[in-house]
Amino acid sequence: MNATAVGSFHNHPGYCDGSGSIEAYAEAALAAGLRSLGLSSHAPVPFPCSWTMPPQRLPSYCADVRAAQAAYRDRLRLWLGLELDYLSPALIPEGAAFQRQQIRSCRPEYLVMSVHFVGRDPSGLPWTMDESAESFARQLDEVYHGDARRLVEEYYRLVVEMASTAPAWGVPVIAGHIDKIKMWNVGGRYFAEDAPWYLAALEEALRAIRAAGLVVEVNTAGLRRGVGEPYPGLRALHRCKALGIPLTISSDAHRPEDLIAGFDEAAALLRELGYREIVTLGDNGWVWCPLP
Numbered sequence: 553m554n555a556t557a558v559g560s561f562h563n564h565p566g567y568c569d570g571s572g573s574i575e576a577y578a579e580a581a582l583a584a585g586l587r588s589l590g591l592s593s594h595a596p597v598p599f600p601c602s603w604t605m606p607p608q609r610l611p612s613y614c615a616d617v618r619a620a621q622a623a624y625r626d627r628l629r630l631w632l633g634l635e636l637d638y639l640s641p642a643l644i645p646e647g648a649a650f651q652r653q654q655i656r657s658c659r660p661e662y663l664v665m666s667v668h669f670v671g672r673d674p675s676g677l678p679w680t681m682d683e684s685a686e687s688f689a690r691q692l693d694e695v696y697h698g699d700a701r702r703l704v705e706e707y708y709r710l711v712v713e714m715a716s717t718a719p720a721w722g723v724p725v726i727a728g729h730i731d732k733i734k735m736w737n738v739g740g741r742y743f744a745e746d747a748p749w750y751l752a753a754l755e756e757a758l759r760a761i762r763a764a765g766l767v768v769e770v771n772t773a774g775l776r777r778g779v780g781e782p783y784p785g786l787r788a789l790h791r792c793k794a795l796g797i798p799l800t801i802s803s804d805a806h807r808p809e810d811l812i813a814g815f816d817e818a819a820a821l822l823r824e825l826g827y828r829e830i831v832t833l834g835d836n837g838w839v840w841c842p843l844p
């Protein structure tokens with residue numbers, strides 16, 4: 553694939569639940585013909601969490617990315633990023649102050665902002681919506697009493713809030729896997745993704761994303777993990793086109809081998825939808841480039 557002009561901006565080296573060294577990602581990028589590579593380890597959160605970076609690891613992550621930036625300067629533009637969770641003040645009151653302090657110390661060049669935490673689990677801890685099928689089923693049953701609509705609408709409400717807070721970080725922001733709440737809904741198991749209430753919730757999220765000037769990623773993890781389409785799916789990508797929301801393609805790699813997994817498929821899908829260009833990071837923000 554000719555990926556020269558595009559970049560890959562949602563990748564997890566081995567500082568959170570990802571694996572592989574920064575150098576291994578850089579080498580994978582060069583082998584794939586990329587000229588731009590963004591690293592986005594899961595930013596620390598102010599409560600115990602198995603898949604985010606521990607707060608004490610953040611300084612070495614930032615230092616290691618900066619060292620790699622210098623080492624690869626002539627061959628590859630490396631970007632220091634973070635996948636930053638949206639921590640709703642209603643759910644995690646200390647979240648915003650904690651994240652401000654982390655961002656001040658790390659000074660990332662861009663962010664992937666995502667919603668993973670939706671309400672509390674039955675034990676009172678922030679609940680991760682993409683943890684497992686069992687966890688989703690239990691949460692739906694015990695906390696939402698089987699009302700999938702309420703859970704899904706809560707998720708999209710958080711995406712709207714996330715978008716409205718994103719510009720305050722002062723760096724380019726990618727809205728991460730915006731419809732990931734459908735992850736456990738293969739075959740419409742819990743809700744209909746063409747139901748008017750679902751489309752309305754999605755539309756509100758997209759309009760908030762556009763109003764905030766964010767970029768939406770076409771996250772190919774959905775293609776790898778049995779969902780059958782990327783995050784977001786076709787319907788949402790249609791709406792992104794109509795609303796003029798710029799896109800990037802990301803694989804959400806948790807190992808270097810997956811760096812451009814699904815890029816060809818995603819590009820073909822976008823071409824079918826009428827896209828001819830996506831965006832990539834430049835020194836002054838997003839710039840358009842031809843689809844790979």
Ligand SMILES: [Zn+2]
Nearest residue numbers: 635666728729
């Ligand atoms: Zn994520």
Ligand SMILES: [Zn+2]
Nearest residue numbers: 562564635804
């Ligand atoms: Zn991720």
